[in-house]
Amino acid sequence: MNKGQVTITDIARELGISPSTVSKALHGHPDISVSTKVAVRDLAEKWNYKPDQIALSLQSGLSKIIGVIVPEIVHYFFSTVISGIEDLAHDSGYHVMFCQSNESYEREVKSVNTLLSCRVDGILVSLSKGTHEFDHFNKIRRNGIPLVFFDRICCEIETDRVVVDDEAGACEAVKHLINSGCRNIVHLSGPQYLQIGKNRKEGYLRAHDELNLPVDNNNIIRCDTPEETRLVVPELLKRANRPDGFFAVNDLTAAAAMSVIKESGLRVPEDILLVGFTSGMISDITSPTLSSVEQHGYQMGREAVRLLIDRLEKNRESPYQTVVIKTELVVKESSVCCNNKY
């Protein structure tokens, strides 16, 4: 037992046997006599022997490491996804190595190179906002390493994907408002160059379409931060045909809208109903509590890992899949009004 951690050779030397015998004994190989097995295992236990993953990786050509690239961790949704990734990877005997792109293309490329250099068995990516070139992903594929996109997917690259069904979630939320009696619903929308902004607006439109309610384009407002909300919403409340419902692209905006509405003397949900789109525990601290569309990030993380491991361990050539994670409308107080007008 020299410097660092105990090796198989240390044990072999101590017991006066060969390293390969130790290896076999540790693996319960039938060739090895019971007495040797016992001796080896006891000493391994006593010396706290742990197989060297690095040596195993080199030997087997498999690192048992999954590489993950996310735009940023400090973001409720991504942290739930990462949590799901870590949990399932761990339970499946994989380790997780992860990188933040910090929304930068250069850093995303660097991260890909890092992970490739680390010989990870597979890579999970959610695109950075700054990424408009995709050749680094082709490089991954050319190296024969499975790739799964999640949430912010890359349409230009054919591979496994996991996405949230934003549009369906938005549609369900808006239908809920309509069915609760709203006829003049404002959508506080996100930037349309982002998929989530676009999808959620589509859901808003489709809900109106499917329930045969006309859409007033003046009701679609670009506003997705508390600051913008404080500027924009007071104006909306002064309209002759005051909105009777709000569907916000995220909970932060919805919560800010709730504050503004209450300050103006109107009541939620009695006068105006409100639904957001999940971004943490915000929906519980507002008063009234905020109805919101839940995105199941944790489950998304697990699905991404599942797709990857399936490809790694089962059929590497099976056709690519796109898994859609269902959203779920969680109705709380802000959208339930007893004195329904209809």
Added chain:
Amino acid sequence: MNKGQVTITDIARELGISPSTVSKALHGHPDISVSTKVAVRDLAEKWNYKPDQIALSLQSGLSKIIGVIVPEIVHYFFSTVISGIEDLAHDSGYHVMFCQSNESYEREVKSVNTLLSCRVDGILVSLSKGTHEFDHFNKIRRNGIPLVFFDRICCEIETDRVVVDDEAGACEAVKHLINSGCRNIVHLSGPQYLQIGKNRKEGYLRAHDELNLPVDNNNIIRCDTPEETRLVVPELLKRANRPDGFFAVNDLTAAAAMSVIKESGLRVPEDILLVGFTSGMISDITSPTLSSVEQHGYQMGREAVRLLIDRLEKNRESPYQTVVIKTELVVKESSVCCNNKY
């Protein structure tokens, strides 16, 4: 170029030279002729050669991996810490492998074993709530692997540490309330078996002590969730000597308290001042915006990595350090009142 990624041997074979020559050429060894260097580098470039970290690790005995164990990622504070860890590690040429203990002792022990098995160069840990035995950490030390605790530290093990100065932050917050005129401040406190709960209460007490204000023990209330807040705070507001300030152990509780206060017809900050302790972007969405103590998790992550890498690359035997991350009182609207009573 056989199956997986390109190796030094592939390049050597193609060029009809030996692997060791390729290695030297790639490293700009002076022995190697310029022409060979050029040829090697061109082909390496063309074939997208990336050194195999696994082989390098085995060879050098250094994995360039930092292992991280956190209770859970889905937690604003920890996600900021992790972000800081990843950023500095990345910039310093290290990779990050991470594990969630999910607040479970068993899983923390398993994670330690995993990281040991992966031969990480060092380990960063924030204790799980379920951990009351610490022998797995001694094991790390016995293997000669540097260990740094952050935030939820382990007092039983002598090693490098990074902590937040919770008490000072709490003290500053409460002093701010007192200096703003409050004379009857309620502390909505966390569980006292957790360090943060204890420290923040200590800060509350010290502020009173240092400003010569007596403490009414009835003003220290165990309450650290929105649910509890809705039960507890209405009662407090009915007291004959109604509180004129609240200091909450976290922002969720503070935000919930704000809602309750406003619903009771009282105003923040005109009637009651309010300060929380950061847990995300909550402080921006409340109305009025919430004053809060910022914990600088990102910086804490960077400090933890810095301590680790210093020990790894500089002096492994230098005395252990405890770095204290200063908190910072961020005053927003909830604690600034013009019509100050004093």
Added chain:
DNA sequence: TTGAAAGCGCTAACAT
């Protein structure tokens, strides 16, 4: 200027 050989820790095929 280049190459051969050994070794990092481990496994597995092939002796003994």
Added chain:
DNA sequence: ATGTTAGCGCTTTCAA
């Protein structure tokens, strides 16, 4: 039942 050998990809003497 146990040992020997080779090799995973790379670096590093040492030899040519």
